[in-house]
Amino acid sequence: xxxxxxxxxxxxxxxxxxxxxxxxxxxxxxxxxxxxxxxxxxxxxxxxxxxxxxxxxxxxxxxxxxxxxxxxxxxxxxxxxxxxxxxxxxxxxxxxxxxxxxxxxxxxxxxxxxxxxxxxxxxxxxxxxxxxxxxxxxxxxxxxxxxxxxxxxxxxxxxxxxxxxxxxxxxxxxxxxxxxxxxxxxxxxxxxxxxxxxxxxxxxxxxxxxxxxxxxxxxxxxxxxxxxxxxxxxxxxxxxxxxxxxxxxxxxxxxxxxxxxxxxx
Amino acid sequence: xxxxxxxxxxxxxxxxxxxxxxxxxxxxxxxxxxxxxxxxxxxxxxxxxxxxxxxxxxxxxxxxxxxxxxxxxxxxxxxxxxxxxxxxxxxxxxxxxxxxxxxxxxxxxxxxxxxxxxxxxxxxxxxxxxxxxxxxxxxxxxxxxxxxxxxxxxxxxxxxxxxxxxxxxxxxxxxxxxxxxxxxxxxxxxxxxxx
Numbered sequence: 001x002x003x004x005x006x007x008x009x010x011x012x013x014x015x016x017x018x019x020x021x022x023x024x025x026x027x028x029x030x031x032x033x034x035x036x037x038x039x040x041x042x043x044x045x046x047x048x049x050x051x052x053x054x055x056x057x058x059x060x061x062x063x064x065x066x067x068x069x070x071x072x073x074x075x076x077x078x079x080x081x082x083x084x085x086x087x088x089x090x091x092x093x094x095x096x097x098x099x100x101x102x103x104x105x106x107x108x109x110x111x112x113x114x115x116x117x118x119x120x121x122x123x124x125x126x127x128x129x130x131x132x133x134x135x136x137x138x139x140x141x142x143x144x145x146x147x148x149x150x151x152x153x154x155x156x157x158x159x160x161x162x163x164x165x166x167x168x169x170x171x172x173x174x175x176x177x178x179x180x181x182x183x184x185x186x187x188x189x190x191x192x193x194x195x196x197x198x199x200x201x202x203x204x205x206x207x208x209x210x211x212x213x214x215x216x217x218x219x220x221x222x223x224x225x226x227x228x229x230x231x232x233x234x235x236x237x238x239x240x241x242x243x244x245x246x247x248x249x250x251x252x253x254x255x256x257x258x259x260x261x262x263x264x265x
Numbered sequence: 266x267x268x269x270x271x272x273x274x275x276x277x278x279x280x281x282x283x284x285x286x287x288x289x290x291x292x293x294x295x296x297x298x299x300x301x302x303x304x305x306x307x308x309x310x311x312x313x314x315x316x317x318x319x320x321x322x323x324x325x326x327x328x329x330x331x332x333x334x335x336x337x338x339x340x341x342x343x344x345x346x347x348x349x350x351x352x353x354x355x356x357x358x359x360x361x362x363x364x365x366x367x368x369x370x371x372x373x374x375x376x377x378x379x380x381x382x383x384x385x386x387x388x389x390x391x392x393x394x395x396x397x398x399x400x401x402x403x404x405x406x407x408x409x410x411x412x413x414x415x416x417x418x419x420x421x422x423x424x425x426x427x428x429x430x431x432x433x434x435x436x437x438x439x440x441x442x443x444x445x446x447x448x449x450x451x452x453x454x455x456x457x458x459x460x
Contacts, residue, residue, distance in 0.1 A: 010282070011304070012303065012304025012305075012306060013306075014326055014327060014328050014329040014332075015280045015281070015328075015329050015330070016326070016329030016332075017329075018329075019280075019329040019330060019373075022373065022377060022407075023407075023408075023411055025404040025405065025407055025408040025411075026404075026408070028390075028404065029390070029393050029397075029400070029401070029404075032390040032393065037388075037390065040388070041275045041276075041277050041282075042277075042278070042279070042280060043277075043278060043377060043378075043388050043389065043390075044277055044278065044387045044388040045277035045278055045381070045382075045387050045388070046277070046387040047275065047277060047387075049275075060304075061304070061306075063304035063305065063306065064302065064304040064305075066302055066304075067304055092326075093306070093308075093311070093323055093326055094306040094307075094311075096311060097311050100310070102307075104310075105305075105307035105310040105311070106305065106307070108307070108309070108310040108313075109305070109307050109309045109310050117305055118302065118304070119304070119305050122304075122306065138326065139329065206319075206322050208322075233316075236315070236316055236319065237319070240315075240319060240322070240323065
């Protein structure tokens, strides 16, 4: 049996998830023994952009028409499609203020003369085509990527912890950023896997890995408010990552109401 | 009159997206078009209205390869605006972070992005087949740069806290994890903020 054909692709983004694959320094050469990477623009010249792929990894948001066409062409030639990183899975930072029209943003950044830019509302790749696997993280964790790749190559399904960051934070015996420091920490709503890296370094969780399954936003918001944290402060923190998800839950409407009421900012 | 065109729709082995088109007539380059079709994320505009606390976390994600430089630049700009002077220790630690970033990105550039051109192979993976010792060295060098940035360099004081050398996965997670618990117990450089 020949080695499975693999493609690694980047839409609009920082290439951080592709870099994390290159950062698997100890494993990279062994990965190359087990799969045949035929299309990886970031790390290869002479790419084959037509062969059908057994596995394709896609990172980034769809922020241009070109991204969308590219994504559809990748889907069409891949048997297993994997979304890598929070941008591809949830939208991430580029999607945090989708309520602002792109023309306004374009004018603010480039002033006049950039009308030729191909630009559209930044949305996660998972909004447009079906994906077999989703691996969030900003960037993805190397050990999770290796586990996922291994599972795919073995024909199985990877098992990931379906718990919030708080779970890992407790096992590291950190003091709680909410209870002890009265900060907005997204740990209770965010998917674990990072080893609670930020709280372990004294920084509250920003929610960069996107929501855990069935996050209880209401209870969390009440918990923050009980500690005297204002709505504006809560929304500010929570709207940064995975904003589209949180916005859908009405957080933004609540935020606007609070602002209209003259809430403390 | 001889005419030639050179067209590379996707430039490979660079971070970012772009293509190039060159038209050559009589051994003379007549036209060069470089198309950069990177999507715009408008970070500058998205930053408006954000709290100073959130700026670094957003800006560091502008670029993966030089995230450390973006972090330090954002912090310096904010400190400049707020009139903050950092301690020598902070300054030195930032210098260390940037050196780690330089080691990592230069090793990445030399071994994974540029060197395959000189050996006429498509990527570092093919290079590893013909020059395994050199590529392994390059990857180790790159890993050193990453470990400096992650604060997980193998030095005697942290070796005892690193996970035992088990499977590849556990080794990776150990090197991703922030430095051991002894370090956190000894000192917390981020004291509670008054609220």
